[in-house]
Amino acid sequence: MEYLQKIKIFKMSRKVMFGIYLFVMAISVIYVDHFLPEKTLGYITGDSVKRTDKDGPISSSNPADGPTVDVYYISLTVEGGDDKDVLVMRNEDTRSGWPFYFKYDSADLYALAQRYNKEHQLVMVNHYGFRSPYFSWFPNITSIEPAKSGDSTTSLWRWFFNLLHLSIWIYLGFKLFMLTVKIEDEID
Numbered sequence: 001m002e003y004l005q006k007i008k009i010f011k012m013s014r015k016v017m018f019g020i021y022l023f024v025m026a027i028s029v030i031y032v033d034h035f036l037p038e039k040t041l042g043y044i045t046g047d048s049v050k051r052t053d054k055d056g057p058i059s060s061s062n063p064a065d066g067p068t069v070d071v072y073y074i075s076l077t078v079e080g081g082d083d084k085d086v087l088v089m090r091n092e093d094t095r096s097g098w099p100f101y102f103k104y105d106s107a108d109l110y111a112l113a114q115r116y117n118k119e120h121q122l123v124m125v126n127h128y129g130f131r132s133p134y135f136s137w138f139p140n141i142t143s144i145e146p147a148k149s150g151d152s153t154t155s156l157w158r159w160f161f162n163l164l165h166l167s168i169w170i171y172l173g174f175k176l177f178m179l180t181v182k183i184e185d186e187i188d
Contacts, residue, residue: 014180021176025169032165035099037142039153040087040125044117044144046075047110056136072110074141076125079149089127090138099128101142112144122147 050057053068072091091110094103116123124147129139 010184017176017180021173025173028169029162029165033162034130035128036158036161037126037128037155038139038158039155040076040078040127041080041122041147041151041153042076042078042087042125043120043122044074044113045077045086047113047117048073049110072106072113073138074110074113074125076123079122087131088138089125089131089141091141094140101128103142109141109144116144116146122149124151124153 049070049072051064051068052058052071053064053066055062055065057071058064058068069092074089074091076087076089078085078087091106091113093106094101096102115121124145125141126143126145127139127141130137131139
């Protein structure tokens with residue numbers, strides 16, 4: 001009876017362990033994917049500047065309660081999409097902090113975006129991050145370059161690091177599985 005109880009406890013703890021593994025892996029993959037560079041091809045259709053603090057844009061309902069910075073927002077109509085396929089991105093310096101893009105030229109990029117908007121020039125925008133209207137998250141632009149229709153938006157670095165990261169997690173999952181098989185053999 002005690003033997004069967006050990007097996008039941010082990011099998012339940014193995015399920016919990018793999019559940020925790022999958023949860024941590026999913027969070028890690030999303031985190032890494034968030035900070036990897038991505039390219040989007042489109043036309044700049046608008047821009048704005050908002051003074052923000054740690055709580056977001058300053059307004060009458062959210063007064064400044066600490067240091068403030070200017071955050072530039074740029075709207076991009078994605079090429080190949082319909083008029084509703086618009087992506088709003090922020091253009092903010094990362095300086096020397098995380099993520100390490102060492103970006104100090106947000107004002108210059110903003111001026112460049114205004115020029116491309118006036119010229120109605122097709123551009124390739126490099127950025128990182130996710131867009132979430134619910135959380136007011138915007139991808140951050142790292143560079144803007146003129147482009148031609150049909151240019152590739154594939155980022156080899158993004159694919160390489162995502163595959164490397166996923167491979168590490170698969171290897172760790174395999175090692176965890178082999179450990180549980182070894183423990184199960186010892187119980188028998």
